[in-house]
Amino acid sequence: MSRLRPEITHASRPLTFMVPAVNEHGETLETEIAGEGPLTLYLDKREIVTLMTLGAAPEALAIGYLRNQRLLPDIESIASVQVDWETEAVAVTTRHGIKNIEKRLSKRTVTTGCGQGTVFGDLMEEIDHIKLPPDAELTEETLQALLENVRHYDSLYKKAGALHGCALAKGPEILYYVEDVGRHNAVDAIAGMMWLDGIDGHDKIFYTTGRLTSEMVIKAAQMGVPFLVSRSGLTRMGWEIAQKVGITMLGRAQGRHFLLFTGAERFRHAEIETTA
Structure with a gap:
C-alpha cells in the first residue's frame, strides 16, 4: 500500500x-x-x-x-x-x-x-514506552570507518564555521548529513527526512558534532536509533536518559579515540593483537 x-x-x-x-x-x-x-x-x-x-x-x-x-x-x-x-x-x-x-x-x-x-x-x-532493538550491534571497525567518512565529508563548517552537523548512517555509509546553526535543528531535519523517505532507525547510527544533552538523547530514541555518537561530550541528564532508554552512547569520538558511556552490550571492541 x-x-x-x-x-x-x-x-x-x-x-x-x-x-x-x-x-x-x-x-x-x-x-x-x-x-x-x-x-x-x-x-x-x-x-x-x-x-x-x-x-x-x-x-x-x-x-x-x-x-x-x-x-x-x-x-x-x-x-x-x-x-x-x-x-x-x-x-x-x-x-x-x-x-x-x-x-x-x-x-x-x-x-x-x-x-x-x-x-x-x-x-x-x-x-x-520507547523500545530500542536489543540485538542491534556496532563494531569498533564500523565506528572508525564512519568517523573517517565524517572527517572527509565536504561540510559547510569547513568553509564558514559556526555550525553543528548531524548525520544518519547505516554502518559506515552516511545516508543524510545536515548542518544548521543549532544541533537541535539538524537532528529535527534528519527526523523529517526519515519520515518523508520511510526510513526506519532500528539499524542506524546517529552522529552529531554537538554535545549529548537530554533532548538529543530523547530525539534519537524517538527516531528508533540505538546508537548515538558525538565528537563532543555529554550532560548528566543525557547520560541518565541514555541509561533509562537503553541507547548505546559514545562521546569524544575523534580520530581513533572514543568513550563508551552506555549500552556497552551492543558494542563490539576490536580484538587487540598481542605479541608473544
Whole structure:
C-alpha cells in the first residue's frame, strides 16, 4: 500500500554569505560566513515556535520538529508543508486536525542548546514506552570507518564555521548529513527526512558534532536509533536518559579515540593483537 506523502515546497536558500573581515595583518578579506534567519512554524494556522535556522532543508526541519515534539503521529497526517521566506514562515497543514492540541502545547520546557530547544507535553514520561532493538550491534571497525567518512565529508563548517552537523548512517555509509546553526535543528531535519523517505532507525547510527544533552538523547530514541555518537561530550541528564532508554552512547569520538558511556552490550571492541 502506497504511503500518503504531503505536498511540500523545496525552499532552500543561500547557506553562506560573503562579508569583509580584517585579519591580524590589517588586510581586508572577503570571508564566507554561515547564514541564519528566523522561520516561524505554523500548524493548522496556529503559531507553534520560531526557529533560527540556516535554511538548508526548512520543510524537513518543520516536519522533524513536529515529529520529535510528538505533536504529529505520522507523516500520513500531514497534507502540506509550505515555506515562504518573504514572510519567514512555514505552514504545516494536517489532513484531519490534531486532537488535544491545547493540552499538548500547554506544557513547554526550554532545554539547553544552541538556539534554545523546546520540549512539549510529557515526553519524559513517554520515553518509558520507547523500545530500542536489543540485538542491534556496532563494531569498533564500523565506528572508525564512519568517523573517517565524517572527517572527509565536504561540510559547510569547513568553509564558514559556526555550525553543528548531524548525520544518519547505516554502518559506515552516511545516508543524510545536515548542518544548521543549532544541533537541535539538524537532528529535527534528519527526523523529517526519515519520515518523508520511510526510513526506519532500528539499524542506524546517529552522529552529531554537538554535545549529548537530554533532548538529543530523547530525539534519537524517538527516531528508533540505538546508537548515538558525538565528537563532543555529554550532560548528566543525557547520560541518565541514555541509561533509562537503553541507547548505546559514545562521546569524544575523534580520530581513533572514543568513550563508551552506555549500552556497552551492543558494542563490539576490536580484538587487540598481542605479541608473544
